[in-house]
Amino acid sequence: MTLPIAGILLSATQVPGLVEPPPLSLGRILSAVIQTVLLAAAVACGALCLGTWLAWLAEKSVYPGSAFLAKLGLLPMAIPSYLLATILREQFAPKSFLGSLFGTHGAFTGMGAAIIVLTLACTPYVQILASAALRSVPEAEEEAARSLGAKRWARFLRLTIPRLRPTWAFSMILVSLYVVSDFGAVSVLDCRVLTWELYNSRGARDAYQIALGILVCVLPLLAAIRMIQGAEISEAHHGSGRVSRSRSPLKGWSLSLVYLTHIVFIGLGVVVPIATLLIWVLRGVYYGAEFASVSDPMMMTAVYAFLGSAFIVLASIMPAAMASRSSSSARWIEHGTYVTSSIPGVLIAFGILNVLLFIKRNSFIASSDSFALKFLQDGGLFLLAAYVMRFLSQGYAAIRPALIAVDQRQIDAARSLGAKTATRVARIWLPSMASGLTAASILAFIAVAKELPITLMLAPAGHQTLAYRIFDAQSEASLPDVGLAGILLLAIVAAVQFLASRWR
Amino acid sequence: MKTPICSNLFRLSPVQVTQIRFGFVLCAALITHFACSETEPSNKVAEIQAASESNRIEQGEPLVVYSGRGAVLIEPLLNEFTQKTQIPIEVRYEKSTQTLANRIATEADQTQADVFFAQDSGWLGALDEAGHLAVLNDDLLGRVPEHNRAKNGTWVGTSGRARVLVYSPERISIEDLPDRLADLPKVAPPGRVGWAPGNGSFQAHVSALRHIWGEEQTQSWLEQMNALEPKVYPKNSPQVKGVSNGEIDIGWVNHYYLHKLRSSSPGLEAANYSFREKGDAGNLMMLSGVGVISHSDNQKAAEAFVDFLLSDDAQSYFANKTFEYPTVPGIELHEDVPFIDEKINRANQEHLTDLSGTLDVLRRVGLQ
Numbered sequence: 097m098t099l100p101i102a103g104i105l106l107s108a109t110q111v112p113g114l115v116e117p118p119p120l121s122l123g124r125i126l127s128a129v130i131q132t133v134l135l136a137a138a139v140a141c142g143a144l145c146l147g148t149w150l151a152w153l154a155e156k157s158v159y160p161g162s163a164f165l166a167k168l169g170l171l172p173m174a175i176p177s178y179l180l181a182t183i184l185r186e187q188f189a190p191k192s193f194l195g196s197l198f199g200t201h202g203a204f205t206g207m208g209a210a211i212i213v214l215t216l217a218c219t220p221y222v223q224i225l226a227s228a229a230l231r232s233v234p235e236a237e238e239e240a241a242r243s244l245g246a247k248r249w250a251r252f253l254r255l256t257i258p259r260l261r262p263t264w265a266f267s268m269i270l271v272s273l274y275v276v277s278d279f280g281a282v283s284v285l286d287c288r289v290l291t292w293e294l295y296n297s298r299g300a301r302d303a304y305q306i307a308l309g310i311l312v313c314v315l316p317l318l319a320a321i322r323m324i325q326g327a328e329i330s331e332a333h334h335g336s337g338r339v340s341r342s343r344s345p346l347k348g349w350s351l352s353l354v355y356l357t358h359i360v361f362i363g364l365g366v367v368v369p370i371a372t373l374l375i376w377v378l379r380g381v382y383y384g385a386e387f388a389s390v391s392d393p394m395m396m397t398a399v400y401a402f403l404g405s406a407f408i409v410l411a412s413i414m415p416a417a418m419a420s421r422s423s424s425s426a427r428w429i430e431h432g433t434y435v436t437s438s439i440p441g442v443l444i445a446f447g448i449l450n451v452l453l454f455i456k457r458n459s460f461i462a463s464s465d466s467f468a469l470k471f472l473q474d475g476g477l478f479l480l481a482a483y484v485m486r487f488l489s490q491g492y493a494a495i496r497p498a499l500i501a502v503d504q505r506q507i508d509a510a511r512s513l514g515a516k517t518a519t520r521v522a523r524i525w526l527p528s529m530a531s532g533l534t535a536a537s538i539l540a541f542i543a544v545a546k547e548l549p550i551t552l553m554l555a556p557a558g559h560q561t562l563a564y565r566i567f568d569a570q571s572e573a574s575l576p577d578v579g580l581a582g583i584l585l586l587a588i589v590a591a592v593q594f595l596a597s598r599w600r
Numbered sequence: 601m602k603t604p605i606c607s608n609l610f611r612l613s614p615v616q617v618t619q620i621r622f623g624f625v626l627c628a629a630l631i632t633h634f635a636c637s638e639t640e641p642s643n644k645v646a647e648i649q650a651a652s653e654s655n656r657i658e659q660g661e662p663l664v665v666y667s668g669r670g671a672v673l674i675e676p677l678l679n680e681f682t683q684k685t686q687i688p689i690e691v692r693y694e695k696s697t698q699t700l701a702n703r704i705a706t707e708a709d710q711t712q713a714d715v716f717f718a719q720d721s722g723w724l725g726a727l728d729e730a731g732h733l734a735v736l737n738d739d740l741l742g743r744v745p746e747h748n749r750a751k752n753g754t755w756v757g758t759s760g761r762a763r764v765l766v767y768s769p770e771r772i773s774i775e776d777l778p779d780r781l782a783d784l785p786k787v788a789p790p791g792r793v794g795w796a797p798g799n800g801s802f803q804a805h806v807s808a809l810r811h812i813w814g815e816e817q818t819q820s821w822l823e824q825m826n827a828l829e830p831k832v833y834p835k836n837s838p839q840v841k842g843v844s845n846g847e848i849d850i851g852w853v854n855h856y857y858l859h860k861l862r863s864s865s866p867g868l869e870a871a872n873y874s875f876r877e878k879g880d881a882g883n884l885m886m887l888s889g890v891g892v893i894s895h896s897d898n899q900k901a902a903e904a905f906v907d908f909l910l911s912d913d914a915q916s917y918f919a920n921k922t923f924e925y926p927t928v929p930g931i932e933l934h935e936d937v938p939f940i941d942e943k944i945n946r947a948n949q950e951h952l953t954d955l956s957g958t959l960d961v962l963r964r965v966g967l968q
Contacts, residue, residue: 114705114726115698115955189845202831203838203847286834296798299702376864385864386921388672389679453703456710557664557712558690560671571695573837573857574672576864 100439100447100485104307107450111457120302124293129309132289135210135282136272136313142215143271144264146361147222153354154223155230159346165358166223172365173220174589176546176563178280179582181213182570183372184364185285194368210287214275216365221274222267229263230256248344266324273317276310277440279549284570291442295549298446310443318438322431370586373579380576388577393565394584397545400476400561401588404483404544405537411484412491412536413499420499430492437489444482445553452478452554479554486550487543491536498532538596542589562588662688663901664712666704668697668719669888677917681908687901697723697800698955704893705730714896715905717758720804721889722952724755733891734899736906743910747946748887748927757887757949758909759918760925761854762940763805765873765882766840771849777873781882782813784850785824793830794839794848797967801836801854804952805884806961811951812881815961822965837861843870854886859923859936874940883943886952887927 153159154166172180187194188204195204233255241251279291286292290310297303346354380387415433419426502525510520526533548563555564562585569577667674671693678689692713694700701723704711716733718724727733733754741753748757765777765784771792778787796802809818831848833839839851840858844865855872862868875882890909892902908914915926920934933939962968 111706114701114723114730186841189841190847191845195845201847203833203842203845205834205838299696299699380864383864383866386676388675453706456707556690557666557692558662560693564693565671568670568693568695569672571835571837572670572672573841573861574864577672 099451099481100444103447103450103454104304104443106454107304107307107446108301110301110450110453120297120300120305125305125309128288128290128293128306129313131207131287132276132291132310132313135207135214135287135289136275138211139214139218139275140268140271142211143218143222144267146215146357147219147267148226148260148264149357150219150223150361151226151230153357155227156343157346157354158343159351159354165362168362168366169223169358170220171362172216174586174593175217175365175369176280176548176566176585177213177217177278178284178548178563178570179566179578179585180217180365180369181209181281181284182566182578183369183582184213185209186575187368187372205285205287207287209285210282210289212364213281213285214278216361217281218271218274219361219365221270225263225267225270226260229260233259262324266321269317269320269324273314273321273438276313276317277438277442279440279442280567283567291440291549294442294446295553298449298553303446307443307446310440314438314440318435321438322434373582373586376575376579377583380579385576387580388565388569388574390562390565390580390584393560393562393581394588396555396559397561397563397585397588400479400483400551400559401541401545403476404480404487405540407480407484408487408491408540408544409495409533409536411488412495415488416492416496416499419496430496433492434489436485437487439485440549441482441486441547442549442553444485445550448478448482449553476554476556476559479550479556479559482550482554483540483544483547486547487540490539490543494536494539495529495532498529501532502528534596538592541592545585545588545592661898662690663714663898663905665689665691665715665717665905666700666713667691667693667717668695668700668723669693669717670695673922674717676921677909677914680913680917681905684908685904687904689905701727704732708732709895711893711895713893714898714902715890715892717888717890717909718755719888720800720952721755721757721887721949722804722807724889724891725750725950725952727891728752728754732894734894734896736892737903740903740906740910744927745929749889750891750950755889755891756906756910757889757927758914759888759922759927760885761801761856761888762874762925762944763801763882763884763886764853764855765875766843766851766853766858766870767873768843768846768849768869769871770869774871774873777850779876780880781875782817782821784882785821785828788825788828788850790828791831792849793825793828794833794842794851795825795830796833796835796839796852797962799833799835801886802852803955803958803962804886805852807952807954807958808884808945808947809881810954810957810961812945812947815957819961819965822961822967826965826967840868840870844868855937856923859934862936872938874938874943876943878943879945880943881945881947883940883945884947885925885944887949888924889949 150166150169153162154169184194185204186192188198188200188209189195190200190202194200237255238251241255246254276289277291279295281287282289282292283295290306290313294303294306294310297306379385412433415429419429506524506528507520510524515523545561546563548567551561551564552567555561560568562581565581566578566585569575569581665678671691675691678691681687682689690712692700694703697719701716701718704713704716704727707713716724716727724733728750735753736756738753740756741749744756748760749755767774767777772789776787778784806818806822809821813821831842833842833851836851836853837857837860839848839853840861842848843851844861855874858868858870858872877883890906892899892906896902910928912928912931915928915931918924919926919931919937923934923937925933925937959968
């Protein structure tokens with residue numbers, strides 16, 4: 097975390113560019129802050145309503161195909177926001193498929209478009225959290241309320257809402273954090289929020305002001321998340337008995353409304369994106385469009401996702417081990433890990449880029465160490481370091497439970513039998529932690545494969561991933577190239593998840 | 601001549617071979633393909649091979665290109681260069697030519713860049729002024745007309761993009777379009793015009809207008825246009841799509857986006873328009889160009905790259921694949937791209953970099 101912040105401060109000392117842009121006005125920065133807060137609030141409310149509604153349908157209602165539709169509704173999570181934004185921007189144009197259907201008149205860009213796209217992207221997260229909360233309502237409470245004559249709405253207001261309230265608070269903050277950090281959708285849709293402004297102003301000397309603006313938005317959200325999590329931990333100790341499994345059948349107009357919700361959500365979040373990508377590729381082939389080569393971006397995606405996940409897993413082991421050994425420092429280690437990974441990718445990349453440029457500018461450092469610097473930069477280690485910072489929490493979250501689960505008695509027994517450290521690691525630690533390490537690797541692999549702003553700003557010359565290609569191609573309006581790179585990226589993500597599920 | 605799609609799709613670029621030093625198992629496939637790929641010797645290869653006897657080429661070091669032009673536009677061309685010369689290329693792509701030029705200036709003699717391939721040649725001029733470009737040899741400079749290169753020989757234009765109006769023939773009659781850019785506010789329908797004030801081409805054109813018309817007239821024109829409540833787009837291509845989709849009737853763009861989009865959507869309902877008056881300020885030709893970084897220790901390979909970009913093959917690529925205007929005489933235009941040489945305003949490309957003043961004007965008008 098220190099490195100990006102040092103980079104942000106160093107950016108203020110950078111030499112003027114070839115053409116010094118006029119200084120950023122306070123009004124422009126404030127406008128970006130306001131837009132960011134509004135976007136986060138709107139998306140958090142939208143995702144909260146839609147996610148809770150879908151969770152309620154999945155957990156408390158019965159209708160044909162409910163289980164399948166609930167699972168299908170989680171798929172928009174797999175589609176990166178920049179890809180979803182590109183697809184919906186094209187499909188909602190006035191004479192396009194959805195544009196004609198909904199009778200749109202203007203371009204699908206700006207705040208409204210960003211709210212729709214990010215709501216679609218964030219709703220599955222809320223749905224998962226709300227489902228878990230709904231599952232935790234005790235059966236006994238439900239039955240007691242029913243026997244006392246409480247109607248459905250009364251039970252919902254008196255029993256369910258109190259259970260959902262902490263989840264809603266947590267979801268709202270989590271979604272807000274996601275939105276404040278998002279770069280992909282807001283850049284494609286040209287929504288003038290802080291992350292997009294920072295990217296556009298990254299060459300300016302006063303870009304650090306926007307970077308600080310992002311920190312101002314992010315830090316309160318982080319503090320709130322940690323406070324809520326602390327409260328949840330203390331609440332979790334209250335036993336709640338057998339959970340409620342009662343479900344109500346749906347029929348009539350309510351069933352129609354439910355199917356309409358699924359059609360709109362799954363249609364926009366899954367069917368339209370995948371069909372659009374296929375259509376773009378097929379249309380390109382049909383009209384003989386010349387596709388840009390995808391073999392290099394595919395290779396780079398695989399290489400960086402593989403290396404990134406390895407670095408992330410290795411980097412996660414240390415804090416996870418420290419946290420599992422010492423309960424007093426565990427909380428602070430956990431806080432540090434989550435805070436580091438909650439910094440938006442564009443901010444991490446901006447900070448590291450400025451550190452790199454500072455080193456390059458100061459020849460007293462570079463001239464004595466130019467070979468090492470070149471190796472570092474060519475090898476993409478700056479890029480990998482940024483990935484580690486961004487996704488450290490994902491590795492940590494998977495590895496820490498695995499470390500805690502290792503049976504200390506086995507280790508003590510092995511030690512008493514004279515087993516050396518290497519033997520204990522190979523025979524006890526690794527087999528016990530295998531599932532946690534695999535989960536961490538998969539999570540990190542997928543996250544790195546889809547990552548955009550860090551890759552855009554820090555990838556060494558000649559290294560272009562599929563995410564980078566999609567961003568490049570959409571800005572050139574080269575839709576066949578977007579389609580091809582998008583399909584390949586989704587295929588890689590799906591293949592990794594499929595292989596992981598088979599392995600388990 | 602079109603390259604078969606499949607060979608383009610999965611052609612493994614040798615560019616990356618030298619980059620991947622991670623010992624990753626997938627390298628095997630790339631190297632195999634690289635070994636199997638055919639090379640087509642040309643007349644220039646002998647000279648280029650001679651160049652390769654010195655400097656970093658003989659050590660197999662790649663040529664590092666900082667490119668303001670996107671990968672989807674130029675990657676096949678760069679692969680062709682590597683195939684022909686065996687000189688590997690590493691490219692740092694960046695959507696903003698300004699950011700890339702600033703980066704070279706910031707990195708100064710520590711820069712990795714050997715070549716700067718700019719979307720807007722104005723930034724080449726700015727780098728030249730700051731002393732970061734080397735003077736090209738006379739042979740290279742002599743290949744393009746004077747108006748397509750720097751006066752002091754530090755860069756050459758590789759292709760040109762004409763600024764045009766894109767309009768809907770369904771909703772706007774060509775007779776109703778003005779003879780001069782200056783008259784556009786008088787005839788454009790309010791609320792049905794699009795522009796992209798944040799885009800580099802827009803800002804470069806405004807910079808040129810400030811030099812052609814003067815500050816006062818430019819600001820007045822922008823104010824008149826702004827009074828029409830134009831729809832603000834982030835880039836050029838959405839304007840072309842916007843015209844076709846019915847979002848707007850007129851956009852202010854570079855000519856080649858229409859042709860590029862048509863190649864995958866032939867039904868696009870839009871047309872380009874160049875102002876009727878010869879040499880009008882609206883008919884600006886904006887050059888993409890290339891320069892060799894003065895700090896580079898790979899000068900010969902860099903000049904071989906410039907030489908390649910001015911070759912007939914590369915110039916035909918710009919004409920037929922990116923639908924631009926070649927800068928080397930004698931290259932045929934794509935059949936859909938009109939010959940507008942007589943109408944073109946050949947403003948000094950270095951005026952296009954006067955961005956600080958332009959941003960001030962845009963801010964005064966409320967566009968920044």
